[in-house]
Amino acid sequence: MEPAIGLAVHVSYKRSEKEIERIRGFSASRWTIWRRLGEFSDHQCLFGDMKNIPYVFLMPDGTKVHLQGPGGIDLGQKEMRWALASTGVSQPFDIVGIWIDWSWEKIAKDLKNRLDYEKLQVLISDGEPGMENLLTEGMRHQRSIFHGKKDFPFILYQDGFKKNDQKELKDLLKSIPAINFSNGQIESISEDDKSKVSELCQRTEDDFDQLIEILDSEKYPKARVYIQNLSKSISTFFSLMA
Numbered sequence: 001m002e003p004a005i006g007l008a009v010h011v012s013y014k015r016s017e018k019e020i021e022r023i024r025g026f027s028a029s030r031w032t033i034w035r036r037l038g039e040f041s042d043h044q045c046l047f048g049d050m051k052n053i054p055y056v057f058l059m060p061d062g063t064k065v066h067l068q069g070p071g072g073i074d075l076g077q078k079e080m081r082w083a084l085a086s087t088g089v090s091q092p093f094d095i096v097g098i099w100i101d102w103s104w105e106k107i108a109k110d111l112k113n114r115l116d117y118e119k120l121q122v123l124i125s126d127g128e129p130g131m132e133n134l135l136t137e138g139m140r141h142q143r144s145i146f147h148g149k150k151d152f153p154f155i156l157y158q159d160g161f162k163k164n165d166q167k168e169l170k171d172l173l174k175s176i177p178a179i180n181f182s183n184g185q186i187e188s189i190s191e192d193d194k195s196k197v198s199e200l201c202q203r204t205e206d207d208f209d210q211l212i213e214i215l216d217s218e219k220y221p222k223a224r225v226y227i228q229n230l231s232k233s234i235s236t237f238f239s240l241m242a
Contacts (some may be wrong), residue, residue: 004033005040012068047097051116055085058115059093059124060107060134065100081107083134085115104130112136122236127229141233145179148230155226159219169223172211178204178235201238205231 004027007016013030020027028036062081069075078101084093096115099107111117111134122140125131126147135141152173156166174180177200208231215224 001028001033001036004028005037008033008037047095047114049114050085050096051114053085053094053116054087054119055094055096055115056088056119056121057086057093057124058096058111058120058122058134059084059086060104060131061126062128067100083107083111085120104128105133108133127233140236142236143230143233145181145234148234149173149179152223152226155223156220158222161220169211169214172207172214173227176204176207176211177201178238181238197238201235204235204238208234 003023004016004020007019011019013033016033017027017030060081060083062079064077065080066077067075080098080100081102081104082098083096085096086093097107097111099110102110117136118138120136120139122142123131123134124142124144125134126144132141153163153166153170156169157163181200208227212224212227212231215227217224
């Protein structure tokens with residue numbers, strides 16, 4: 001069933017059946033492919049009460065998927081969203097939920113019913129609108145550094161500045177300590193380095209203030225708001241290490 005189900009992710013069940021039959025000389029029917037994929041989903045995607053697991057980090061994400069209904073009916077694009085959780089630094093992340101076409105508000109209610117939410121300390125996210133519903137009192141937010149760097153040029157473009165006009169501002173963002181800190185540097189930090197971490201945290205705040213001052217609200221309206229929001233939650237990991 002593996003090749004047929006693999007193809008069904010990209011094409012209709014009918015086309016999947018025909019293509020596997022062409023390649024291998026035989027295939028399960030499209031109805032069997034549909035049924036077995038449903039059975040696999042029902043078995044793998046059950047997430048019940050997980051309040052006994054002391055998760056402290058929550059990391060949600062999502063992407064658009066194209067859905068098909070019975071008979072290959074095109075159901076259009078929907079949001080597939082998921083959440084991972086970890087019990088601490090250097091601990092693996094477990095899948096704690098997968099949802100199709102659910103709002104972040106509805107997902108938050110589901111997770112708060114199934115996880116020990118009071119133990120969660122940090123939400124790690126790319127800052128997608130609506131994810132703030134996953135925050136609760138006492139919980140901190142760590143924005144994705146990767147998305148922070150990746151999205152800034154696009155925001156500048158929305159303000160009317162093309163690639164050749166962005167270099168100085170992109171270089172300023174990349175020079176901020178929290179933005180250019182690598183996983184290797186984080187893993188090498190010891191107890192003796194905590195004073196240096198505090199210094200880097202302060203430098204990050206000061207450098208963001210400087211960048212926000214440069215981004216005039218009339219000239220860079222979208223970029224200024226973006227950097228203001230980014231600066232509030234990009235260096236949480238520094239403060240946790242300090």
